[in-house]
Amino acid sequence: MPDLAWMAWTWQTALFFAGIASLLLLMTLLAIYRPETERVGVLRIPTTRGDRLFISLLGAAFIHLAWLGFVGTDLWWASGLSLVYAAAVFRYV
Amino acid sequence: MTKTLNNKAWLFVLPVFGIVAFSAILPLMTVVNYSVQDTFGNNQFFWNGVGWFQDLLDPSTQLGERFFDALWRTLLFSAIILMIEVPLGIAVALAMPREGWGVAFCLVLMALPLLIPWNVVGTIWQVFARSDIGLLGWAVNRLGIDYNYTGDPLDAWVTIIIMDVWHWTSLVALLCYAGLKSIPDAYFQAARIDGASRWAVFRTIQLPKMRRVLLIAVLLRFMDSFMIYTEPFVLTGGGPGNATTFLSIDLVKLALGQFDLGKAAAMSLVYNLIIIAICWVFYTIMTNADAQRGRVQE
Numbered sequence: 001m002p003d004l005a006w007m008a009w010t011w012q013t014a015l016f017f018a019g020i021a022s023l024l025l026l027m028t029l030l031a032i033y034r035p036e037t038e039r040v041g042v043l044r045i046p047t048t049r050g051d052r053l054f055i056s057l058l059g060a061a062f063i064h065l066a067w068l069g070f071v072g073t074d075l076w077w078a079s080g081l082s083l084v085y086a087a088a089v090f091r092y093v
Numbered sequence: 094m095t096k097t098l099n100n101k102a103w104l105f106v107l108p109v110f111g112i113v114a115f116s117a118i119l120p121l122m123t124v125v126n127y128s129v130q131d132t133f134g135n136n137q138f139f140w141n142g143v144g145w146f147q148d149l150l151d152p153s154t155q156l157g158e159r160f161f162d163a164l165w166r167t168l169l170f171s172a173i174i175l176m177i178e179v180p181l182g183i184a185v186a187l188a189m190p191r192e193g194w195g196v197a198f199c200l201v202l203m204a205l206p207l208l209i210p211w212n213v214v215g216t217i218w219q220v221f222a223r224s225d226i227g228l229l230g231w232a233v234n235r236l237g238i239d240y241n242y243t244g245d246p247l248d249a250w251v252t253i254i255i256m257d258v259w260h261w262t263s264l265v266a267l268l269c270y271a272g273l274k275s276i277p278d279a280y281f282q283a284a285r286i287d288g289a290s291r292w293a294v295f296r297t298i299q300l301p302k303m304r305r306v307l308l309i310a311v312l313l314r315f316m317d318s319f320m321i322y323t324e325p326f327v328l329t330g331g332g333p334g335n336a337t338t339f340l341s342i343d344l345v346k347l348a349l350g351q352f353d354l355g356k357a358a359a360m361s362l363v364y365n366l367i368i369i370a371i372c373w374v375f376y377t378i379m380t381n382a383d384a385q386r387g388r389v390q391e
Contacts, residue, residue, distance in 0.1 A: 008138035
């Protein structure tokens with residue numbers, strides 16, 4: 001095993017990327033076992049599950065930044081809000 | 094003909110995945126990793142949580158002030174560039190000949206600025222615009238206009254904008270020209286029979302037919318101008334003062350000049366997010382407009 005200490009990885013970053021990777025894996029499995037067709041939601045654009053995940057993740061990033069900029073450092077609220085946002089995106093977009 | 098699905102094909106894509114992971118995904122992950130840490134050199138890192146992001150988003154801090162100043166500058170630059178290059182590119186494309194020897198001549202002439210490397214463009218304009226030995230700078234000063242791009246922020250901005258217009262308008266023009274060439278003659282014949290004016294032909298035939306290429310042009314020009322680095326770096330170095338320090342220049346100063354990897358990583362992530370969001374909006378509008386038109390035509 002090569003020594004990767006110089007890359008200064010932290011467990012928090014690892015957890016973050018593990019989360020993203022497992023989401024992508026889940027989407028791949030879903031695409032294989034539960035194929036889907038595009039649908040048109042409130043944005044009036046055809047979206048797939050992958051599109052909705054992308055919109056959710058991008059939105060979540062901005063929600064966290066906005067929370068940090070306007071409210072404070074307690075980001076659990078921002079994460080909660082992001083989950084609500086993601087649920088809304090998957091339901092209505 | 095039916096296509097056969099063979100999942101073994103994925104194996105052939107694996108090397109590309111490997112290269113992309115090594116050259117793009119891992120470096121991006123490293124940036125995320127640095128953004129939550131601080132370093133004092135010697136490759137020692139300390140956990141800083143969301144501290145850099147907090148500073149970055151607060152204009153009252155030094156980092157935040159610098160970030161927002163550079164961000165507005167970059168957005169203003171992109172807006173000006175698009176407002177000039179898109180109409181000018183369309184006008185040039187409309188004026189280009191449709192057939193004859195002039196076509197090849199114009200295409201080569203248009204392609205020339207695009208072939209010049211960014212740093213060479215910067216150097217050309219740096220010399221060209223100098224008031225002592227540059228033709229442009231000297232001529233403008235002789236006309237009685239006090240012009241000095243190294244000392245006056247407005248002059249520096251004007252020079253960078255003219256340089257970018259010189260460098261990239263032909264890209265918009267070439268894209269529009271390709272769009273115009275693809276319009277069948279029947280449309281123009283029909284317009285002539287109806288007695289349509291030049292403006293009506295442009296508004297109802299040429300512009301709608303150019304829509305797709307125009308959106309590509311806007312997207313390309315926006316991304317390029319929002320990420321512009323080399324030309325202003327060579328021309329003004331971000332000066333005078335910080336007048337032309339765009340986000341990319343500021344980022345390099347922060348990351349490589351000061352070696353503040355944590356701050357620079359946080360800044361580049363926010364920069365990246367803004368670009369992804371804007372590109373997604375552009376792309377969605379572009380593909381959606383096409384799809385809608387397709388539905389209407391069906």
